[in-house]
Amino acid sequence: xxxxxxxxDESSKLCLVYLDFDGVCxxxxxxxxxxxxxxxxxxxxxxxxxxxxxxxxLAPHPNVKIVLSTSWVRVRDFDFAKSKxxxxxxxxxxxxxxxxxxxxxxxFDNMSRGAQIFADVQRRRPAYWLAIxxxxxxxxxxxxxxLIKTQDELGLSDTEVQASIRARLASFACLxx
Numbered sequence: 459x460x461x462x463x464x465x466x467d468e469s470s471k472l473c474l475v476y477l478d479f480d481g482v483c484x485x486x487x488x489x490x491x492x493x494x495x496x497x498x499x500x501x502x503x504x505x506x507x508x509x510x511x512x513x514x515x516l517a518p519h520p521n522v523k524i525v526l527s528t529s530w531v532r533v534r535d536f537d538f539a540k541s542k543x544x545x546x547x548x549x550x551x552x553x554x555x556x557x558x559x560x561x562x563x564x565x566f567d568n569m570s571r572g573a574q575i576f577a578d579v580q581r582r583r584p585a586y587w588l589a590i591x592x593x594x595x596x597x598x599x600x601x602x603x604x605l606i607k608t609q610d611e612l613g614l615s616d617t618e619v620q621a622s623i624r625a626r627l628a629s630f631a632c633l634x635x
Contacts, residue, residue, distance in 0.1 A: 472584035473521055473630045476555065476575045479528040479539070481592025483509045486610035490533070500611070506542060508614035512590075513546050515614075515623050522627065525582070526554040527575050527589060532563065553582075572597030572605070586630040590614070590623065 480488045485503040490496050498505060516522055524547060530539035531554040540551050555578040556566055566574060571593040579587055579601075589601075592608045606622045608614065 471521070472523065472582065472586075473519070474523055474525050474552075474579075474582065474584040474587040475516070476525050476527040476578070476587065476589035476591070477512075478571070478589075478591040478593065479506075479526075479530055479542075481610045482590050482608050482613045483507075483512070483543075484613060486592055486613075496530075506544070509544050509547060511614040511620065513544055515620060515627070516547075516550065519627050519630070522550065522630070523552045524550045525578060526551060527571065527578075527591065528554075532556045532566065553578075570596035570598075572601050576601050588623070588626045590619075 477483075480486045483506050485498050485500045487500040487503070488496060488498055488505070496505065526536070526539055528539055530542070535558075536554050536556075539554070540548055543551070555574045569577070571591055572589075573596070575589050575591075576598055588604050588606055590606050590608060592610050592613070594602075594605060594607045597605060606619060606626065608619050609616060612619070614620065
């Protein structure tokens with residue numbers, strides 16, 4: 459019984475950021491090939507070039523954890539996707555929306571990103587959450603206020619997106635503990 463109470467107590471304090479990679483941490487023009495591996499086709503852009511911005515945005519909020527909502531987890535795997543983030547962000551990652559052992563890949567692939575994230579929210583039951591994503595197609599209406607939408611070619615480098623993230627994080631009461 460104590461474990462159940464402790465789990466409920468923990469989720470009541472849980473503050474989450476659901477993090478996409480493509481169009482958020484770097485330009486959305488990301489491709490995979492056997493010869494080049496994962497790469498960006500936009501000249502002058504590099505993978506995870508905007509991840510340091512998220513490091514700075516989250517720095518004042520040590521209680522905020524990250525759940526990976528990127529397709530990189532499904533296409534490669536969780537450990538691979540997590541390893542591509544800077545170490546300070548890796549330390550915040552507690553899981554992903556896709557779990558190969560818990561769900562059918564085809565079923566997950568046929569859900570909108572918003573539905574994938576909301577299914578995870580229902581499992582984890584965080585007190586506060588937001589999603590940073592460039593994909594806003596078919597998001598459940600009741601979750602739209604939790605989405606901070608990025609532009610494919612700007613991601614986290616957009617100062618308006620940064621301001622939205624700061625404002626949302628400031629509203630998380632669980633950050634005080």
